[in-house]
Amino acid sequence: MEVDLEFVVGQRWVSQSDAALGLGIVTGIDDRRVTLGFPAADEERTYAMENAPLARIRYQPGDAIRTFDDEPLTVRAVEEVDGLLVYHAEDQGGDIREVPEVRLTSHVRFTDPRQRLFAGRFDRNAAFRLRVAARDHEARLQASPARGLIGARTQHLTHQLSIAGDVARRYAPRVLLADEVGLGKTIEAGLILHAQRATGLASRILIVVPEPLVNQWLVEMLRRFQMAFSIVDSAAQAELAEAEEEAPENPFEQSQLVICSLDTLTNSARLRDEAGQAGWDLLVVDEAHHLDASDERDDAPYSVVSGLAERIRGVLLLTATPEQAGVAGHFDRLRLLDPDRFSDRARFEREQGQYAEINELIEAVASTGPDHPDLTPRLRHWLGDSLDALVAEDDPVQAVSDALLDRHGTGRVLFRNTRASVSGFPERRLHPLALDCPSLYRDSGSHRGEAGLTPEAGHAETDWLSEDPRVAWLERTLAGLKGEKALVICARAETAEALERYLQLQAGVRSAAFHEGLSLVERDRAAAYFADTEQGARALICSEIGSEGRNFQFARHLILFDLPVTPDRLEQRIGRLDRIGQGDTIDIHIPYLADSSQAIQYGLFNDGLDAFARPCPAGMPVFERVQSDWLSALDDPSRSPDAMVRTVREQCDAMRQALEAGRDALLERNACRPERARSLIEAIETEEQSPELHAFLAEAFDIFGVETDYHGPHSEVVKPGDHSPLGPFPELPDDGLTMTLDRATAVEREDLTFLSWEHPMIQALMEHMTATELGNAAFVTLSVKGLQPGTVLLETLFRLHCPAPADLQLPLSLPVTSRRWLVDVNGRDLSSVLPHDRLNNLSRNLRRKTAQEALPQVRPGVETMIDHAEGFAASELTVIQDEARQRLEQQLGGEVARLKALQGINPAVRQSEIDFFESRLAAGQEAIDRAELVLDGLRVVITA
Numbered sequence: 001m002e003v004d005l006e007f008v009v010g011q012r013w014v015s016q017s018d019a020a021l022g023l024g025i026v027t028g029i030d031d032r033r034v035t036l037g038f039p040a041a042d043e044e045r046t047y048a049m050e051n052a053p054l055a056r057i058r059y060q061p062g063d064a065i066r067t068f069d070d071e072p073l074t075v076r077a078v079e080e081v082d083g084l085l086v087y088h089a090e091d092q093g094g095d096i097r098e099v100p101e102v103r104l105t106s107h108v109r110f111t112d113p114r115q116r117l118f119a120g121r122f123d124r125n126a127a128f129r130l131r132v133a134a135r136d137h138e139a140r141l142q143a144s145p146a147r148g149l150i151g152a153r154t155q156h157l158t159h160q161l162s163i164a165g166d167v168a169r170r171y172a173p174r175v176l177l178a179d180e181v182g183l184g185k186t187i188e189a190g191l192i193l194h195a196q197r198a199t200g201l202a203s204r205i206l207i208v209v210p211e212p213l214v215n216q217w218l219v220e221m222l223r224r225f226q227m228a229f230s231i232v233d234s235a236a237q238a239e240l241a242e243a244e245e246e247a248p249e250n251p252f253e254q255s256q257l258v259i260c261s262l263d264t265l266t267n268s269a270r271l272r273d274e275a276g277q278a279g280w281d282l283l284v285v286d287e288a289h290h291l292d293a294s295d296e297r298d299d300a301p302y303s304v305v306s307g308l309a310e311r312i313r314g315v316l317l318l319t320a321t322p323e324q325a326g327v328a329g330h331f332d333r334l335r336l337l338d339p340d341r342f343s344d345r346a347r348f349e350r351e352q353g354q355y356a357e358i359n360e361l362i363e364a365v366a367s368t369g370p371d372h373p374d375l376t377p378r379l380r381h382w383l384g385d386s387l388d389a390l391v392a393e394d395d396p397v398q399a400v401s402d403a404l405l406d407r408h409g410t411g412r413v414l415f416r417n418t419r420a421s422v423s424g425f426p427e428r429r430l431h432p433l434a435l436d437c438p439s440l441y442r443d444s445g446s447h448r449g450e451a452g453l454t455p456e457a458g459h460a461e462t463d464w465l466s467e468d469p470r471v472a473w474l475e476r477t478l479a480g481l482k483g484e485k486a487l488v489i490c491a492r493a494e495t496a497e498a499l500e501r502y503l504q505l506q507a508g509v510r511s512a513a514f515h516e517g518l519s520l521v522e523r524d525r526a527a528a529y530f531a532d533t534e535q536g537a538r539a540l541i542c543s544e545i546g547s548e549g550r551n552f553q554f555a556r557h558l559i560l561f562d563l564p565v566t567p568d569r570l571e572q573r574i575g576r577l578d579r580i581g582q583g584d585t586i587d588i589h590i591p592y593l594a595d596s597s598q599a600i601q602y603g604l605f606n607d608g609l610d611a612f613a614r615p616c617p618a619g620m621p622v623f624e625r626v627q628s629d630w631l632s633a634l635d636d637p638s639r640s641p642d643a644m645v646r647t648v649r650e651q652c653d654a655m656r657q658a659l660e661a662g663r664d665a666l667l668e669r670n671a672c673r674p675e676r677a678r679s680l681i682e683a684i685e686t687e688e689q690s691p692e693l694h695a696f697l698a699e700a701f702d703i704f705g706v707e708t709d710y711h712g713p714h715s716e717v718v719k720p721g722d723h724s725p726l727g728p729f730p731e732l733p734d735d736g737l738t739m740t741l742d743r744a745t746a747v748e749r750e751d752l753t754f755l756s757w758e759h760p761m762i763q764a765l766m767e768h769m770t771a772t773e774l775g776n777a778a779f780v781t782l783s784v785k786g787l788q789p790g791t792v793l794l795e796t797l798f799r800l801h802c803p804a805p806a807d808l809q810l811p812l813s814l815p816v817t818s819r820r821w822l823v824d825v826n827g828r829d830l831s832s833v834l835p836h837d838r839l840n841n842l843s844r845n846l847r848r849k850t851a852q853e854a855l856p857q858v859r860p861g862v863e864t865m866i867d868h869a870e871g872f873a874a875s876e877l878t879v880i881q882d883e884a885r886q887r888l889e890q891q892l893g894g895e896v897a898r899l900k901a902l903q904g905i906n907p908a909v910r911q912s913e914i915d916f917f918e919s920r921l922a923a924g925q926e927a928i929d930r931a932e933l934v935l936d937g938l939r940v941v942i943t944a
């Protein structure tokens, strides 16, 4: 094979970085880009011509080729016509046929080590070692439960890894991440996205968030997970349209990872369409409680997201307060995720009444096992005929419990951790203070009713700023904090703006405002100013938009300038400070106006729900149930609020008990499975701390001429050497980068690059070592007693090759793997007598010239040994294929069984969905039948 560089439609090229794509065909060329179809992988890729990682395939006389209908031929001559090759090739009957290159099979492999060895193109021994190591690590990591979860710059928290470990492994996960405020849903989502990308389950990801959170997401994804998202907004769209007036490109297609605000999509029909057409594997929507299905306009948030969710196979919705807008809204979001399971709202509501019974049944299954005769009738009642298959699974207790959780709870779809089950949260200290209600409000009656929660609303700014006692109190309180930072939250943007101006100009407090009247950039600037520990603002005055999603846990004083209407909103506000990373007790300051609806609201929250001191899961359901009485209590000054407080408290106690026994108990079972999470964390830490990574990198740096210098404890500077070809490290800056392999150091020192097996730089290195020919042919000498000098052995390395469309997700059942055999000319397998490491220790390099001279003599023996090794590989392949078929059957068979069981309850489950999984099963099996163990490396060993 040779390489040349002119593109013509119909030519055959191979991707150097991803040989698994098979042989590509040039299908399109424009002035800068070339598009190739890869029929073996059912993919199309477009490359910039200038630096396309492609190699032209031109077979030579003597080479074996196959046509697309799999006819074997031998090349006898090659002719070139207008840039396209025509092979004159001999068939098995001895006839010469003309085969245009376009007719060649796409299922091909390249850079055959045999061809390289016999052509005398050896690599250094170190390169062979690195190749074997890369294959071993690749196979180990592929099979590791830690896969995709290594190298995140986060603390390993059990409740997060429990969820991430479960969801990240799913094909097309559709889940609601609903941890209580501040427990790390963004981090859970990041872990899932990272793992889905690392495992190839997803590559195109769209994140949709409220506008104020766009940058925070961008930064979190980059600094914690090394995932570089691009923002699409109307400005980006305008820019593209201007640059390419003729046919403006779809801005969502410019990047694999995109963040876009929900407002951008609701405001622009065109961007909505483009987002829908851009083809995604995963959609993430933060603060999903805003999605309200009762608003049916095309541009309403629910319609926009459900339009996307219908087209995108994986969907993660995030909300800390899933029931904030009521149970109906909660149901609608679950329906959006899994319409088969959540099709009937009345049934869903009935089910909620049965949660305690399901929970009790799961407990009984855990204690006696599902086949206990007392349980069978009850289990059959809930699970029907599917019970028999579940009981027959490897872990029947788990299988039956999961099925109960999924089909009669919200098991598969909803994950919620609560503070009650996650330790390490700070205490909350309350500072309520009743202030006199000023005549300004009393005279106008603006202190009553729901509107009385923000009584300043109808008054001139100068009036309320001077008369409302909360303003002077705020000024005094901030002064009393002696330089400590405080987050001030109020409901209205106008109030926030006025207060901030007042504090800044009248009181001389360094402050910033954060509200919807500011642009995105201005808001992020304000948040950064507040976060700055040296010269930063001492107070950030937020409207309600600051009460969602933002990370302000570097402050510990929260000032609630007013109180929100609902308990969930209150929890969102407190959650800005009460979140992971908050090391101090939180001081919550609550000024309220005596004898006003603020005082009543304070009493209902505090004495009725106890919602300031701790999160109150019963708060929202109780509020919904008594909402009209609650709001009229705010309205009516003549009625004593005590009776209402009592009602709320009683309902809250009863609801809390019911939730604890039912919904919360079920959710807890599902969300955090501590044992599993701990063993996952152990697996991740074993990989992160592995000395092998250090050794692997040291060898790679040596081969590619990268220099390293000590920088400090656990850190080194790496930079390109003088004559370095850079190989897999093209992005290494000239002045180098400072790296650490230690996670704790990386979490503390964000300026260091955290290298792990899953860092893009190491991934590129692994790919370089496994997808190119480097290191696949070597010669070595060995001194060992007991073997006659001049004896020739052959170390062979095989890798599994099985091109299949990416969406089949074959690696889930057929993981990448490699095999090594050390054989002698008599076909003895010496692999365990002389393992690879031992052979490395005992062997020395042979000079290239000497090896080339020895080649003609050893070649016949080596060819025989290759045959022997291929024999071993052939029988091993059948074992690998059998295991893969079983795994595939288990995985997709389980999906089919679930859908059939759901079909019994819900006739809306379509047969076509069941057929889809069955056809995937058939396609997967066909692909497994085509798998091969392919020779991937050869090292000739001559004893000295």
Ligand SMILES: Nc1ncnc2c1ncn2[C@@H]1O[C@H](COP(=O)(O)OP(=O)(O)OP(=O)(O)O)[C@@H](O)[C@H]1O
Residues within 6 Å of the ligand: 153, 154, 155, 156, 157, 160, 179, 180, 181, 182, 183, 184, 185, 186, 187, 188, 319, 320, 548, 549, 550, 551, 553, 575, 576, 579, 580, 581
């Ligand atoms: N494992 C972790 N390691 C380090 N920091 C973390 C971890 N988990 C969460 N954090 C930090 O804790 C804070 C809260 O996390 P996050 O924003 O993901 O919570 P959330 O559940 O999405 O909050 P909200 O309900 O307010 O949207 C963030 O500052 C985040 O960076």
